[in-house]
Amino acid sequence: MASDSNTHHKSSSRNQQQKLVSTMIKQGYISDPFLSPSRLNSLSPPPTFRPVPSPTLSPNPNQSPTLFEMMSLEQARESKPPPDAHKKLRERISAILSQSPFHNVNSDNNWGMGDVKLTIAARDGESDGGGETMAFRVSMDLHRTVLAAKSRFFAEKLRRSGTHSVEILECDDVEVYVHAVVLIYCEDLKAELMGMEVSKILALLQVFSAFLFDDGVIACLEYLEAVPWSEKEEERVVSHLNQLQLDGSRTDDVLQRVIAEPSTSSRVDDIFLKLSTGMLQAKNDKARREMKILISQLLREETVDKLEISRDTLYHLCHRCLSSLVLCLSEATCLDESTQDRGILMGEIAREADNIQWVVDILIDRKIGDEFVKLWAEQKELAILHSKIPTMYRHEISKITAQLCIAIGRGHILVPKDTRFSLLSTWLEALYEDFGWMRRASRAVDKKLVEEGLSQTILTLPLPQQQSILLNWFHRFLNRGDDCPNIQRAFEIWWRRAFVKQYVIGSQLQITICDYPN
Numbered sequence: 001m002a003s004d005s006n007t008h009h010k011s012s013s014r015n016q017q018q019k020l021v022s023t024m025i026k027q028g029y030i031s032d033p034f035l036s037p038s039r040l041n042s043l044s045p046p047p048t049f050r051p052v053p054s055p056t057l058s059p060n061p062n063q064s065p066t067l068f069e070m071m072s073l074e075q076a077r078e079s080k081p082p083p084d085a086h087k088k089l090r091e092r093i094s095a096i097l098s099q100s101p102f103h104n105v106n107s108d109n110n111w112g113m114g115d116v117k118l119t120i121a122a123r124d125g126e127s128d129g130g131g132e133t134m135a136f137r138v139s140m141d142l143h144r145t146v147l148a149a150k151s152r153f154f155a156e157k158l159r160r161s162g163t164h165s166v167e168i169l170e171c172d173d174v175e176v177y178v179h180a181v182v183l184i185y186c187e188d189l190k191a192e193l194m195g196m197e198v199s200k201i202l203a204l205l206q207v208f209s210a211f212l213f214d215d216g217v218i219a220c221l222e223y224l225e226a227v228p229w230s231e232k233e234e235e236r237v238v239s240h241l242n243q244l245q246l247d248g249s250r251t252d253d254v255l256q257r258v259i260a261e262p263s264t265s266s267r268v269d270d271i272f273l274k275l276s277t278g279m280l281q282a283k284n285d286k287a288r289r290e291m292k293i294l295i296s297q298l299l300r301e302e303t304v305d306k307l308e309i310s311r312d313t314l315y316h317l318c319h320r321c322l323s324s325l326v327l328c329l330s331e332a333t334c335l336d337e338s339t340q341d342r343g344i345l346m347g348e349i350a351r352e353a354d355n356i357q358w359v360v361d362i363l364i365d366r367k368i369g370d371e372f373v374k375l376w377a378e379q380k381e382l383a384i385l386h387s388k389i390p391t392m393y394r395h396e397i398s399k400i401t402a403q404l405c406i407a408i409g410r411g412h413i414l415v416p417k418d419t420r421f422s423l424l425s426t427w428l429e430a431l432y433e434d435f436g437w438m439r440r441a442s443r444a445v446d447k448k449l450v451e452e453g454l455s456q457t458i459l460t461l462p463l464p465q466q467q468s469i470l471l472n473w474f475h476r477f478l479n480r481g482d483d484c485p486n487i488q489r490a491f492e493i494w495w496r497r498a499f500v501k502q503y504v505i506g507s508q509l510q511i512t513i514c515d516y517p518n
Contacts, residue, residue, distance in 0.1 A: 086136055093138055093178050100182040102142060114141030116158065119167045120177045138178055150184045152212035173203060180207040180216070189219035198224065198233040202240045209244050217246065225254045234258060269313045276317055280355045288351075292358050299362065311368050317359050318372060322379070325352040325397070329385035332393075346393035353396035360403055369413045373404055377422040386430050391437045398434035399442070401427040402450045409456030420457060421465055428469065432476055436483030447485075455490035466494045 097103050102114065121137040144164065147154035158164055171177045183204070186192050193201065201220050208216035224237060238258060241251045275295065282288040299309070328349045335342045363369040386394050401423070407413040408420065431454070438445045458469050470491050477484045497503075 089136065089175060092175055096175070096179050096182055097140070101185040102140070111143040111146060114143055115162070116142040116144050116147060116164045116166060118142050118181065119165075120171055120174050120181075121167060121169045122174045123170045123172060136174060138174055140178070140181065142181070146185060150213055150215065152214070153210065176200075176203045177207055180204055180211065180213070183216060184211070184213060189215060190222070193219060193223050196223075198227065198229060198237065202236060205240065206244065209246065218250065221246075221250050221254050268308060269310050272309050273313055273316070280317070280321065285351070296358070296361065300365065309362075309366075314359060314363055314366075314368070315371065318356065318363075318375065321352055321356045321359065322375070322382070325349065325356065326382055326385070328352060329382065329389060333385060333388045346389070349389065349393055350396045353400060356400055357396075357403055360400060364403075364407045364412050367412070369404070369407060370415050373408070373413055373415045373423055374419050376400065376404060377419060377426050380426060383426050383430060387433075391434055392441070395434040395437040395441060398427070398431045398438060399445065401431045402438070402445070402453065405457045406449055406453030408460070409453035417461055421461055424457065424469060432473075432480070432484055435485050436480075439482075451485045451487055454485055455487045458487065458490050459493055463494070463497060467498065470494050
């Protein structure tokens with residue numbers, strides 16, 4: 001009875017331990033490689049290698065299982081492969097073995113009869129028909145001389161002469177291990193690897209590294225160095241090589257395409273300035289637009305260390321573009337309208353204005369556009385020249401003003417009220433004149449967005465300045481209609497502020513200090 005009680009107690013304790021392990025795996029306290037997205041992409045320690053034990057060395061069936069054994073049982077129970085998975089796996093492995101040098105008994109070699117029976121077993125199991133679960137396994141008759149000559153791993157394990165029966169257990173991918181063993185026999189590894197996917201090469205590299213098969217490791221690294229990678233493959237290659245911790249001199253060539261020298265601000269500035277200068281001066285309009293979009297997208301991408309482009313570099317480009325724009329406008333006003341060069345010059349005006357918009361967009365995105373608002377508000381000469389150019393050519397310049405008003409209206413640029421009023425004093429009339437052309441000639445212009453930005457900018461000014469600007473707009477809108485920005489919402493708010501709400505600021509708190517005699 002005591003024996004039955006002890007047995008029952010041990011069984012109950014074992015079940016509780018297994019449930020505990022299962023709960024720990026499910027809750028993430030114990031990692032489960034079967035739950036990872038891809039077994040080939042997760043690196044694990046080298047598989048267990050052992051000679052086949054004699055029957056006298058079998059474990060005691062009455063001994064309580066270890067934590068590792070319970071984890072293995074739990075993983076095998078919760079991650080059984082589909083019913084036809086092993087059938088397809090056997091077919092692929094049979095195809096690999098049919099082409100192996102040691103499989104062809106008629107091949108010209110001096111290996112003789114196989115003296116090593118190598119069995120490779122998977123982690124997961126399948127039913128053997130009797131209710132028991134056994135790991136999927138493949139056995140091969142190999143040659144000690146070949147294995148020991150090519151692999152330092154096998155050379156260590158197969159030191160004694162004679163026949164050997166060896167198992168490699170708990171392999172994540174039996175097919176890859178079998179293929180790796182076959183490749184150990186091949187003389188021209190480069191030719192054998194040709195055409196394989198990067199993921200397969202990485203899996204073989206992991207096994208070759210575990211086997212200490214140096215020729216195989218070198219062949220895989222040379223292959224990876226030579227073939228193109230997709231972006232997803234690039235991440236896998238870097239991750240695998242970092243985790244395998246191979247000899248740095250061997251992996252350096254592979255990683256040179258992705259590992260850059262540490263970035264410095266001066267280096268980034270130099271590269272950006274060269275790219276921007278060439279792009280802003282480009283003659284092909286389509287190519288210039290495409291490259292502007294590309295560079296803008298790349299600058300917005302999140303990086304480990306934020307890509308810093310100095311304020312000075314960006315404003316250097318602004319001043320250069322402004323100087324070019326003033327020069328083009330000056331030349332255009334001096335040319336006769338019938339001159340053929342006038343049309344070319346007008347195209348250059350539009351190009352320089354578009355260049356400024358691109359740089360200003362970067363300034364706003366990096367929250368350093370305040371200085372440009374002041375700079376643009378001070379362009380009195382440019383505003384005068386602007387009025388002398390036909391609207392169809394100059395409306396690109398007014399887009400800069402609209403761009404700044406949108407940013408100010410959204411709170412993306414913060415400047416003093418004097419600067420905001422100066423901006424509108426210099427450029428608002430030009431924006432009114434060009435608005436119709438802006439709206440019709442460019443799909444990129446959002447009429448509502450421009451009107452909202454202009455309204456909000458006006459409403460940030462002192463009330464007398466709001467009144468002056470909005471009364472002027474009222475009369476202009478009556479005469480121009482849709483060719484003038486519709487900012488009646490700002491007009492309504494100003495009216496209520498001035499005549500309906502009439503806020504009154506209370507008197508300041510007064511504090512009187514009295515000195516009392518001692």
